Amino acid sequence: MNTQDVSNDLTVIHSNGMEKRLPKCIIIGVRKCGTRALLEFLNIHPSVQKASDEVHFFDEDSKYGLGLEWYRNQMPYSSPEEVTIEKSPAYFITESVPQRIYTMNASTKLIIIVRDPVTRLISDYAQLAANKAKKDRRMASFEDLILLNGGKINTSYKAVRISIYAIFYSRWTQVFPKSQVHVVDGDRLVYDPFPEVQKVEQFLGLSHRISRENFSYNSTKGFFCVRLNGTSDKCLNESKGRRHPQIDPQVIQTLRRFYASHNRLFYRLVGKDFGWPEF
Numbered sequence: 001m002n003t004q005d006v007s008n009d010l011t012v013i014h015s016n017g018m019e020k021r022l023p024k025c026i027i028i029g030v031r032k033c034g035t036r037a038l039l040e041f042l043n044i045h046p047s048v049q050k051a052s053d054e055v056h057f058f059d060e061d062s063k064y065g066l067g068l069e070w071y072r073n074q075m076p077y078s079s080p081e082e083v084t085i086e087k088s089p090a091y092f093i094t095e096s097v098p099q100r101i102y103t104m105n106a107s108t109k110l111i112i113i114v115r116d117p118v119t120r121l122i123s124d125y126a127q128l129a130a131n132k133a134k135k136d137r138r139m140a141s142f143e144d145l146i147l148l149n150g151g152k153i154n155t156s157y158k159a160v161r162i163s164i165y166a167i168f169y170s171r172w173t174q175v176f177p178k179s180q181v182h183v184v185d186g187d188r189l190v191y192d193p194f195p196e197v198q199k200v201e202q203f204l205g206l207s208h209r210i211s212r213e214n215f216s217y218n219s220t221k222g223f224f225c226v227r228l229n230g231t232s233d234k235c236l237n238e239s240k241g242r243r244h245p246q247i248d249p250q251v252i253q254t255l256r257r258f259y260a261s262h263n264r265l266f267y268r269l270v271g272k273d274f275g276w277p278e279f
């Protein structure tokens with residue numbers, strides 16, 4: 001059994017060098033783009049340690065006020081060579097967060113995962129509707145929320161704005177060099193996760209230890225799940241991979257036209273064309 005040296009109320013250092021450490025990498029968003037799947041996939045790597053829950057340290061002032069030692073204490077034990085990762089998708093859109101993370105550690109590596117903005121918006125709606133349904137409340141229709149009376153897109157609706165990735169991405173690259181920000185294609189992560197995960201291993205400076213065999217397509221779930229030691233599959237829970245509501249194709253077209261110019265700007269900023277449909 002490990003002996004423990006309780007050096008203060010919060011930090012426990014094990015004799016084998018295991019310690020709770022601040023994250024070297026943070027998945028900062030985007031909400032409903034596959035942040036949980038990405039974290040679970042990266043956690044296959046023997047040198048990755050993940051914080052199990054979303055910590056929300058940098059976006060919630062009451063938590064931020066508790067200080068860095070509190071934050072460190074939310075992290076898993078790790079050795080100095082390992083990479084601790086946490087994910088909190090609200091970081092991406094919260095204005096104060098880039099500077100707060102930079103102040104903690106200017107060399108923190110950041111990962112953003114994005115997917116087709118229209119699919120993300122529908123996924124966000126499906127989640128909000130599911131949360132309301134749990135409280136026996138009904139959600140307004142998708143169309144009523146995202147369209148104004150004249151048929152224009154309601155840009156003050158938060159879920160619509162979150163899908164304008166370029167606005168938020170620019171805030172991050174005003175604080176962090178682009179070399180420290182890696183963007184994952186969340187649509188590809190769904191249908192072929194291995195190459196996307198390999199790119200992240202490289203970005204994190206890790207040896208390639210995750211293999212194609214670690215992903216197995218589960219036809220009941222309809223998604224790839226994690227396979228370890230060639231045995232049983234670990235899939236994400238039922239809140240990931242929800243059935244999406246049917247949306248009028250005309251509304252989808254209006255949304256695609258709305259996002260097209262924002263998407264092109266995002267492609268230019270990132271230096272990569274994600275090929276999201278424009279009509």
Ligand SMILES: Nc1ncnc2c1ncn2[C@@H]1O[C@H](COP(=O)(O)OS(=O)(=O)O)[C@@H](OP(=O)(O)O)[C@H]1O
Pocket residue numbers: 030031032033034035036037089122123124126127189190223224225236239240241242243
């Ligand atoms: N392998 C695998 N299994 C299940 N789900 C997967 C997977 N890969 C990506 N996704 C997509 O992840 C979407 C949820 O995204 P997030 O985890 O970022 O959601 S959250 O913001 O943390 O609530 C979720 O969105 P919905 O399909 O709308 O539920 C999935 O499409």
